[in-house]
Amino acid sequence: MNAKKLGFGVMRLPLTEPSDTTKIDYETFCRMADRFMEEGFSYFDTATPYHGKEFSELAFRECVAKRFSRDSYTITDKLSFSLIQERDKLEEFFAGQLKRCGVEFFDYYLLHAMNRNYLALAERMGAFEFVIRKKAEGKIRHIGFSFHDSAEVLEEILEKHPEMEYVQLQINYADWEDPDVQSRKCYEVCVKFKKPVIVMEPVKGGLLANLPKDAEMLLKEANPEMSAASWAVRFAASLDNVVMVLSGMSSEAQVEDNISYMKDLKPLTESEQETLMQALAAIRAKKSVACTNCRYCVDGCPKQIPIPDYFQLLNEVSQFGEARFSAAKDSYERKAEKAGRASDCIQCGQCEKQCPQHLLVIQHLQEAVEMFEK
Known part of the structure; x- marks a missing residue:
């Protein structure tokens, strides 16, 4: 995997019509991809459901695969159980993904959004065996899964399927100790099983880029030059077992901001960690309902x-x-x-x-x- 930890999430691309996620602005995406790769970054992440069915993959083909040599970029795609739930459809689905992305193989291929229910489905339809076979055929270089469930379920999957090489987790400083997301607990399970982690949602869908004023001021006082988003991405990238942090970039400005601190990543210092926790406390202080989710x-x-x-x-x-x-x-x-x-x-x-x-x-x-x- 590329030594630079920033990955380009192809799921929030610029649009020509803001109300229609299928109308991707190819011209702007091409410029964004150019700058990204110009600075030595190469990892792209897509999935069939992104931007309306298939449009993210097609945009990747037109703006990256057709314009750069195959050895200059890394592409990850996913087996999305929301779209395919039958064993006899696996070959057709996978072949369609390769064609839409304009490649002959995927560098990484993940079972998408795994949880307890999808685990049962994946085993029933032979999805684990399928990706192992495609890896043996040279159509996939590395296999793994993205994950949305408890640490207990994650441990169950890794115990049953040690062949999985990578785990993609939702990790950000707001969710690190969240009892529902369980970012820290899931991360620790991956460390236990010696599985490298790819991070998704480091900025929590953009929320951690637009902080309440008092939280934002704490970060600006500590470092006026750093954006709120940079603190969030660096939090995830500073974790030892994290090998890649995805950012769903929507504009050229976001690309430039991410490049500015990720091309020469400096992990958060102890003092910066403390500042970030103070900002998180300021965010949580605005909680209007003191619910503990005991149910x-x-x-x-x-x-x-x-x-x-x-x-x-x-x-x-x-x-x-x-x-x-x-x-x-x-x-x-x-x-x-x-x-x-x-x-x-x-x-x-x-x-x-x-x-x-x-x-x-x-x-x-x-x-x-x-x-x-x-």
Whole structure:
């Protein structure tokens, strides 16, 4: 893997029409790719679902594969279980990916977004055997998986499948100790199994590039020249077992910013680590609902409302403001499709009787209605 730890995530590319993610601005992406590779970076990461089905892969082919020699770049693609769930479709799916990316082999190929459910599916459809066979055929150089679940599930996968060479994890300083994401715990499992880590979401979908004013001021006072995003990326890149950090770059300015501190990476100092934790404390201080996600309130809810999930979304908007609102609203709608909406609350009070924190659950649910349903 390239000694430079910055990878180009081909999932948030510049657009010619802001409301349509399939309308990729090829001219700008070409310039971004040129600058990226000009500075000695070479790792690109794509997947079939990115930018609407297949458009990220096609953009990579047109802007990178057709314009640079095959030995000058590294490309990672993924087996996305959201799109393929049948054993007899694997060959066709994989062949289509190679064609769309304009390559004869993938440097890295990952089982996409693995969790407990996808583990069962992957084993049932022979996905592990499939990628092992493609590696033997020379169509894949290295195999691994990206992961979204608990450290316990991660350990189960690595125990069952020691052939996996890499793990791609969501790691950023906001999620490092998060009880749901479990970044630190998952990272430590990878260290235990001696599996190198590729980092995704180091800037938490852009949230850590747009901090609340007081948190941003702490970082600016420590180093006026460094962007908020640079602190987040360097946090992930400073971890010993991390070999690559992906950044979903959307503009030439973001490329230049990333290059400025990643072409000669300096790991965070102890003092910088302390400053970053102070900034995180300032972000968390804006939490509006003191929910601990114990989920006692959910068990007896007659409307099956995922109360802590909605409170987490309220907190994210409170902490990150307008930068988070659109994504939080979309997340709310996705959750509400599978469970009760906040507006379904019949104010029975069961939740408030069960809450160890004695939260005004009914009142906060109404806040969620006002925030996400109006």
